[in-house]
Amino acid sequence: MIRVLIVDDSHSVCVFMRHVLESDGTMEVVGIAEDGRQAVEMTNRLKPDVITMDITMPVLNGIEATREIMATRPTPIVIVSSDWSPSETAKTFQAMDAGALTLLRKPGLGRGNDEACYELIKTVKLMSEIKVVRRVRRRLSQDESTPSVSAHPKISRRIECVAIGASTGGPQALSKILSVLPKSFPVPILLVQHMSPGFINGMVQWLGSITTLPVVAAKDSLRLEPGVIYVAPDGVHMGVTPGPRIHLSTTPVQNGLRPSVSYMFASVGRVFSKKAAAVLLTGMGRDGAVEMKKLRDLGALTIAQDKASSTVHGMPGTAIALGGAERILPLDAIGPELVTSVG
Structure with missing residues (x-):
């Protein structure tokens, strides 16, 4: 049985969620916490396999509770939110x-x-x-601290567009990468992040708070501008057309997803070819992996996040196995690598 801790200050919500989860027959709710402080204490005492976490709660909110849990007893946490306003969903990020x-x-x-x-x-x-790790910096071993890079030498090229794909663990990874890019970053950035519908505007607002670059939800036919981050909206694929301009499409899902990283990478390859840079970050599945290999074959710069720094190594790991990653880098090295390669 999967042991679940529910954290929410609404008794009726907790009762309903308990009914929903236990109706599956594979999960047992081992505890209910009504505030973040209780959540931290019950996590240490009950040792659940996974936690559902509300954000707005008394005593200690979901953000601080998550931070304490990940520092003391790392446990998979699913944020469950009822407020979809951009300002509130930005807090979930x-x-x-x-x-x-x-x-x-x-x-x-x-x-x-x-x-x-x-x-x-x-x-x-x-x-x-998913096996999560303690969110406290520790001294790495020599093997862990040495970036895993491909044997291929760096190739001098002109890059005109960066495309980034991410899924599970993506927001944390994106925060580290985008926060180090300078205000003078000279090319547009396209971003597909897999997530439940309804949170994109909050994500745009949150990303805008951690980077000096402007962040916008992509709109069809919007001209790409240097140094602007374009986030794929809910329910549509995001690609590019000559111009270059944003192209949004409701064509069928790819790899079970829409928006799909595969769709974006394929489109970027058609328009920018070897003048593109593609980054594949942590996430389940294989979305974007095959198309990253095609981009590398075109001569584009392709970067995959390494296993040690990934929450889930499915997407980047598949791209690496296919030979699609020119460079395999730990998360902390990807932002500086983009600055060096694009600048």
């Missing part, structure tokens, strides 16, 4: 930057929420399988 794995919309009470309930069950089960 602070919790993800503190170590939470993903976020979901809180299922409404009563009937008519079958899809949201299914998503909650599926996500909690998936996240319970």
Whole structure:
């Protein structure tokens, strides 16, 4: 049985979520915490496999509770939020930057929420399988501290566009990368981050608070401008057309996803070819891996996050196995590498 701790200051929400999770037959709710301080104490005492975490709570909010849990007893945390306003959803990304794995919309009470309930069950089960690490810096061994890089020599090239794909663990990774890019970064950045619908505007606002570059939700036909970060909206693929301009599409899902990193990488390859840089970050599955190999074959710069720094090494690991990564780098090295290669 998967042992779950529910953290929420609403008794009725806790009762409903307990019913939903235990109805699957594979999960047991081992405790309910009504504030963040209780969550920290119960995590240490009950040792759950996974935690569902609200954000706005008394005594200690979900952000601080997540930070303390990840520093004392690292546990997979799923943020479950009911407030979709951009200012409030931006707070959920602070919790993800503190170590939470993903976020979901809180299922409404009563009937008519079958899809949201299914998503909650599926996500909690998936996240319970991820091994998270303590969020405290430690001295690395020689093997861990040496970046894993490909044997191929660096190639001098002109880069006109950067495309980044991420999934589970992506917000934390993006925070580290984008925060080191200078205001003078000379090319546009396209970004696909897999997440539940409804949180993109909050993510745009949060990213805007941690980088000096402007961050916008992409719109169809928008001209790409140097130094602007374009985030793929909910439910549509994001690519580019000559101009260069943003192209949004409702064509079928790829790798079960829309927006898809694969769609973005393929589109960037057609327009920019060897003048592109593609970055594949932490995430489940293989979205973007095959297309990264095609980009490398075109002569584009391709960077995959290494296993040691990835929350989940599915996407970048598949790209590496396919020979699609020219450079395999730890997370802390990817931002500086982009500055050097693009600048």
